[in-house]
Amino acid sequence: MIQLKEIEKIYPSRKGTTSVSALTGVDLDIKAGEIFGIIGRSGAGKSTLLRLINGLETPTSGEVWVDGKEMSLLSEKELRHARTKIGIIFQHFNLLWSRTVWENVAFSLEVAGKSKAEIQGKVNELLERVGLSDRAHAYPSQLSGGQKQRVGIARALANNPTVLLCDEATSALDPETTASILQLLRDIHRDMGITMVLITHEMSVVRSICQRVAVMDDGYIIEEGKVSDVFNHPTHPATRQFVRQTEMEEDVQGVGKAITNKALGTVVRVWFRDLPSTWKQLGEESEAKGVHVHVLAGSTKPSEAWTFDLEGSGEGVAGVLDLLRETAVKTEVVTVV
Numbered sequence: 457m458i459q460l461k462e463i464e465k466i467y468p469s470r471k472g473t474t475s476v477s478a479l480t481g482v483d484l485d486i487k488a489g490e491i492f493g494i495i496g497r498s499g500a501g502k503s504t505l506l507r508l509i510n511g512l513e514t515p516t517s518g519e520v521w522v523d524g525k526e527m528s529l530l531s532e533k534e535l536r537h538a539r540t541k542i543g544i545i546f547q548h549f550n551l552l553w554s555r556t557v558w559e560n561v562a563f564s565l566e567v568a569g570k571s572k573a574e575i576q577g578k579v580n581e582l583l584e585r586v587g588l589s590d591r592a593h594a595y596p597s598q599l600s601g602g603q604k605q606r607v608g609i610a611r612a613l614a615n616n617p618t619v620l621l622c623d624e625a626t627s628a629l630d631p632e633t634t635a636s637i638l639q640l641l642r643d644i645h646r647d648m649g650i651t652m653v654l655i656t657h658e659m660s661v662v663r664s665i666c667q668r669v670a671v672m673d674d675g676y677i678i679e680e681g682k683v684s685d686v687f688n689h690p691t692h693p694a695t696r697q698f699v700r701q702t703e704m705e706e707d708v709q710g711v712g713k714a715i716t717n718k719a720l721g722t723v724v725r726v727w728f729r730d731l732p733s734t735w736k737q738l739g740e741e742s743e744a745k746g747v748h749v750h751v752l753a754g755s756t757k758p759s760e761a762w763t764f765d766l767e768g769s770g771e772g773v774a775g776v777l778d779l780l781r782e783t784a785v786k787t788e789v790v791t792v793v
């Protein structure tokens with residue numbers, strides 16, 4: 457359904473800047489009806505890749521095939537038509553703020569030249585599909601984030617696309633809303649058999665909905681395969697690092713929800729030098745000393761501190777503190793309970 461062949465994308469230098477190699481030697485084959493994830497850190501080249509698929513950018517070299525057509529060979533008119541068959545949803549929804557929910561969805565059909573009667577029937581059907589029939593006359597500013605994304609999804613499906621591109625579609629949403637939007641995407645996939653490509657930096661999203669995944673780093677696809685294989689047995693060192701750090705971040709988010717304001721032990725702030733290796737030692741040392749480490753706050757940015765609540769005997773907590781003082785850049789005891 458979507459093939460990228462030996463893609464290079466170089467953004468030419470602008471005044472005062474050097475050229476940027478955004479994609480290098482990218483080969484990708486996404487099958488019809490698949491839910492495919494593209495994951496990587498900021499700047500890895502994910503958005504560029506997505507813009508190539510929907511014809512908003514052209515590659516410096518290489519070929520982009522969507523639904524049997526090579527995008528760069530299409531005339532303006534053919535490209536416009538091809539793009540109506542590629543729906544896209546965005547992180548920040550990109551809705552028209554002065555139009556109602558109904559009018560936002562109708563807009564894509566108006567642009568495609570549909571008749572009033574067709575528009576009427578289709579918009580009603582789409583709003584029912586995304587569970588927003590009762591909000592048809594609301595304005596985007598009156599909707600929650602999840603509802604806004606539902607409008608985005610209805611609009612993206614208006615012209616019966618064969619491909620749905622999701623550009624960080626859940627990154628602005630809280631975990632519960634994310635789960636409900638992913639469920640809606642799953643239902644749409646089940647009912648329409650549409651090919652979906654999800655671009656995200658969230659591993660949990662890929663785990664929850666995608667069948668296969670490509671991991672991007674610095675413009676390259678460094679690893680690709682079944683989601684369970686790639687995340688459970690990453691082979692490329694950068695994927696291993698990515699999986700480890702992302703799991704940590706997602707752990708922290710999970711733990712964060714369970715935090716009570718009441719500290720049970722010694723609260724300490726730590727600036728790590730080498731987070732993954734100290735994390736492992738911290739796990740071993742705290743287990744050996746019978747100390748429970750509650751994560752109160754964390755970040756993978758080296759400049760930001762982690763806050764832990766260490767619960768255990770005085771001797772055990774002292775042992776863990778010694779380890780942190782030896783290995784971290786800075787360790788600051790905030791309170792001792």
Ligand SMILES: Nc1ncnc2c1ncn2[C@@H]1O[C@H](COP(=O)(O)OP(=O)(O)OP(=O)(O)O)[C@@H](O)[C@H]1O
Binds near residue numbers: 478496502
């Ligand atoms: N229009 C542009 N002109 C010049 N450089 C660009 C342009 N768009 C992207 N880049 C550069 O290309 C590289 C890849 O960017 P891209 O936005 O595709 O990555 P990404 O993985 O989507 O990151 P993010 O999630 O931050 O958008 C980056 O170095 C970026 O600065």
